[in-house]
Amino acid sequence: MMDTALLWANYLVLGYFVVLNSGYLLMSAVTVRSLVRYRHLLRTYDPDHALSAETLPPITLIAPAYNEAATCVESTRAFLSIDYPNAEVLVVNDGSTDQTLEKLIEAFELEPTARPPTATLPTAEVRETYQSQVHPSLWVIDKENGGKADALNTGICYCNAPFFCAMDADTIVEREGLIRMVRPFLEERSTVAVGGIVRVANGCTVRSGRVRDVALPRAWLPKLQVLEYLRAFFFGRVAWDEIGAMLIISGAFGLFRRETVVEVGGYATDTVGEDMELVVRMHRRLLEQKKDYHIRFLPDPVAWTEVPSTLRVLRSQRNRWQRGLAETMVRHQRMLFNPRYGVVGLVAYPFFYFLETFGPIVEFIGYLLFVFALLKGALSLPFTVAFLLVAFGVGTALSLTAVVLEELSFRRYKRTGDLLQLFGLPLVEAFGYRPLNAWWRMRGLWSYFRSEEGWGVMERAGFNTSEA
């Protein structure tokens, strides 16, 4: 009796994996098609040509900083060295309790300078606006603490440019990052947001805000995340972009049309996933207003970020991501299967809702049930083989394909040894990292349901010293 129940439960789990992996397989087909086209486009788009020949719209970079005294000067310098003719840098000091503001004042000779806000999103109170005497295009806004979303909103309020780029203070943007990001806006006037690819900076040689040498990290945890990021980008974002339903723009790097963001009300301050929430809300509002718009994803590798290298930090990051995802998905639930929202409501939303948000529960319970049933001897050998093939075999194959796609399209990992390792990683990943990840994500959901407040710990070492 119990064995039969176990068997049926396992069949259900198998069904879940079939649906999930078929979804990814479909996406990989879409991805391959769009990448083939994109590779040509990359070769024909010469950023230097664009920079010298075209008139580019002004962009404001908004970088919130909270207690980043150790790294804020270096990262601000890195923003200033992004090659774009009329970019302004707005660092928003979100009520830091350390020396962040003092460090910035000293390094860039900041002077209090009045600057009128251009929008009125509700934010925590602004204490003072400073302009740098060394770089007139650098401004620092000092405000009361209000969280990252609040700091971004403050930046938007003080933004004079038609476009703003929201980023984490520790994101490393490639020199040509902005000019690449702005291309979709130039080609399609109705573009309202563009997300960029974010890659793992651990292991790379980073100096003065430039990635000088790309290499795989030595530690296991970041190494596995390299693979995970590749998979997320090649089997998610590229495909969603292709069908016009991009729901995620990473908070670490995204370019937005200011006017549209102000119209929809800016970032939400009551969620931990403000980056995703904003994009979903933009889709929702613009679709409700029946406006012609594009939210794009750019596969060029343009931004790098340091990923957690300890289990503790990674766990709390995943916990936060999952909570943010669940909050957003539930908040805009009315888009689910709603034909009014077109392909977003009918395809992307259900995918994210059932598979990405609540999938980890099925996935984790599935792993448990499988092991339990296996030990109890409730599973036939054919079923066991089929389960292993579908859940792990296809998962591994997908990861492998992601590495292949990376090698065929962007070729960032130049060392043959690194590539060999990347090909080996999917085998390792399936049996340790993915179940662990599913567990963390389930915990994240759990804490969402208990509406646990507070942010996870995210400790960063900073990029001043390069990892050798």
Next chain:
Amino acid sequence: MGGLTLFDWLPRSTPGPLLVLMSVALAFFLLAGIAALVAMGIHLFDKWLDRRQCRERAAWRPRLYEVLMQEAAPAALIDHVHPLRFDAFLAFLTPYASTIEGNEMNHLQALARPFLPVVCERAKAGPPLRRTRALRRIGLFGGSRHVPLLRTILQEDAPDLVLRAAMRELGRLGTAADVPLILETIDQLTDMDRRQISSILYELGEEAAPVLRSALVNEVGPSQERSPFVRVVCAEALRWLGDAPSGPTAATLLRTNEDLDPEVRASLLRLLRRVGRPHHAAAVRPYCESPVAFVRIHAARALGSLGAARDEAPLETRLRIDDNRWVALSAANALAELERWAPLHRLHDDSHPRASLIAGLLPSPE
């Protein structure tokens, strides 16, 4: 159940659907493995290509310097380029071409010249992206002799991508005579960012101004009405050219034309701000009350450069009660530009909710 018998036994004792599932999964797994092997091969091949390119460029570089500095004839370098490697050679020259100008640019173009006929062939037909790249190279290394080719491409029914590139390069190499052709092409490319097109028109120089002006007033006749989009980019280009004669044209259009598109209106107001004279302010004033916010913004800005004492009151109204903050901000800036400080001081002293808008505008007390 040894390994050998497993492969015999498993298919026979597995239910059909499960078997299909298994084989599909297995097939995909194997496929991915093969793809990985292929990718590895490509990786090694690419590495070899990279090394070859490095060697090649190292050999080209010193000769390039010599040619640029006229220490050697172009042939000294061209003779070292294998005809099949012309693509790599032009790619090598490209960063230098966008760095230099003047005399050395002529020498650089001489280096590329023998390879341009092939590039022209590529620009004429083939995959759109390849054509685009060829067109860009023509713009970079070519000269006025390539203008007819660009014109032909614009007249044929090419893909948008190609049209865009051809238009851009025609802006670089062409003359004022090409404006009508470019304007016709613009009508097909309304997705493009306005600034991009205006800058193409701007690059044709001030000889183009009369043609742009006539497009702006829509003189072509009813059979060939210019779209608002075209008129906007013309106004923008005229503004960048700082074309003074278009001031009266813009003022007349604003005064007489009741049913102008708001975008066109705004661009005319921007144009007037740049090239207008104080007596054009009369044409601007009514638009401070326009129902369209961005028209009000540009009207207020234009008054900042053209206005007079009598504009103080209407601008102050905009500053205080307009429901759009950008209009208020533009009005504040306009008042400061006209040096009408009184309304700004009043706003500051009233501690009006909008007092923060004028931060930094008021002259410091001392």
Next chain:
Amino acid sequence: MGDALVDLTSLNLCAPMRDSPSPKASILLALEHRPSAELLREHLRRQGHETVHVEDGRDAHQYLETESPGAVVAGTRLPGRTGRELVRLVPPFDPPVVLLGRRGNDGEVVQALEQGAADYITRPFSPPVAAARVRRVLSFREAFPHAAA
């Protein structure tokens, strides 16, 4: 037609250099944009100057702390320390810093010159003219060694 430019530069801009006593003054090229650095280097070398090329502002800063080149050419968007920062970091005109940046932002050029940059070269540039400008900055410094300080 092309030769006119060369004549002009050698007459007007390089004239004071002819009797310049120390043709070996070294020049620090702090530029991330390689083609610019290469072309300037070739021109300056052929005129007898030693050049040192760094691609990172922190290296440039370090170099300036131990060595004293005759002049510095620094990119405006140099990573580590931007060209503008380098201008602020060295004593006024000791050594003079020539900035090199993209064309297009007049306001930035004016501000940089007001804040102590010795000159501002915009890209695209004519390499001989740019090299002549750098050499002029050098020669002024040699002709009036105490004027700046």
